[in-house]
Amino acid sequence: MVQKVSILLCFLFFIFGCEEKEKQPDTGTLSxxxxxxxxxxxxxxxxxxxxxxxxxHYLVDNIQYxxxxxxxxxxxxxxxxxxxxxxxxxxxxxxxxxxxxxxxxLPEGNYTGINFIFGLLPADNQDYKFVNPPExxxxxxxxxxxxxxxxxxxxxxxxxxxxxxxxxxxxRGKTGGDVFxxxxxxxxxAHSFNIHADSQASLILDMNVNKWFESPNTYDFNAxxxxxxxxxxxxxxxxxxxxxxxxxx
Numbered sequence: 273m274v275q276k277v278s279i280l281l282c283f284l285f286f287i288f289g290c291e292e293k294e295k296q297p298d299t300g301t302l303s304x305x306x307x308x309x310x311x312x313x314x315x316x317x318x319x320x321x322x323x324x325x326x327x328x329h330y331l332v333d334n335i336q337y338x339x340x341x342x343x344x345x346x347x348x349x350x351x352x353x354x355x356x357x358x359x360x361x362x363x364x365x366x367x368x369x370x371x372x373x374x375x376x377x378l379p380e381g382n383y384t385g386i387n388f389i390f391g392l393l394p395a396d397n398q399d400y401k402f403v404n405p406p407e408x409x410x411x412x413x414x415x416x417x418x419x420x421x422x423x424x425x426x427x428x429x430x431x432x433x434x435x436x437x438x439x440x441x442x443x444r445g446k447t448g449g450d451v452f453x454x455x456x457x458x459x460x461x462a463h464s465f466n467i468h469a470d471s472q473a474s475l476i477l478d479m480n481v482n483k484w485f486e487s488p489n490t491y492d493f494n495a496x497x498x499x500x501x502x503x504x505x506x507x508x509x510x511x512x513x514x515x516x517x518x519x520x521x
Contacts, residue, residue, distance in 0.1 A: 298469030391422025391456030417444030445504035
């Protein structure tokens with residue numbers, strides 16, 4: 273009798289165990305493609321084409337940056353954190369970095385937005401976190417607080433009749449004495465998309481370069497000069513503008 277009961281229990285556990293496995297949600301994956309524009313036109317490099325809100329004429333050589341701690345917002349309000357690669361590096365000189373194939377198994381369904389950090393949170397922004405290039409080349413000087421750049425936007429701008437260097441570099445700033453502050457942007461984008469089981473969804477994350485200089489702060493190159501790595505006010509204003517730089521398609 274005991275043996276029969278044991279066999280029956282094993283059978284029931286097997287049946288219910290199979291049912292539990294069948295109830296696991298179907299999943300898909302996601303690819304994020306990074307695009308760089310100026311007011312709806314694809315960014316053209318090394319060409320003096322662009323004028324910001326302050327009236328500064330400028331060109332862009334390259335852009336390098338980190339995004340981190342991406343979370344996807346489901347229609348029911350749940351947030352799915354990307355676990356496989358919490359930090360992604362983008363470099364306009366390295367095409368492979370401009371497509372990010374996320375390997376996380378993401379529950380199928382309707383999603384209404386994507387949130388992420390532009391740059392690095394303080395816990396991530398530590399010396400020697402990246403030991404290999406190109407990420408390691410984003411280091412921030414130790415005398416300025418160490419860690420890494422959130423962004424390098426390199427180009428030139430026209431002052432009178434001369435073209436001079438433009439280095440919009442964002443990293444750790446100093447508010448006074450030895451009090452350091454990490455400069456980064458928290459980005460939240462409302463955008464509806466679907467993830468289907470056993471397939472890869474695709475998003476385009478579009479950086480509008482002109483918006484770094486537009487709102488809420490009209491950023492004038494004449495006021496802040498060519499390099500801002502030691503200018504916390506300038507970096508703060510760029511980060512405040514950064515909230516509005518990205519859109520999703």
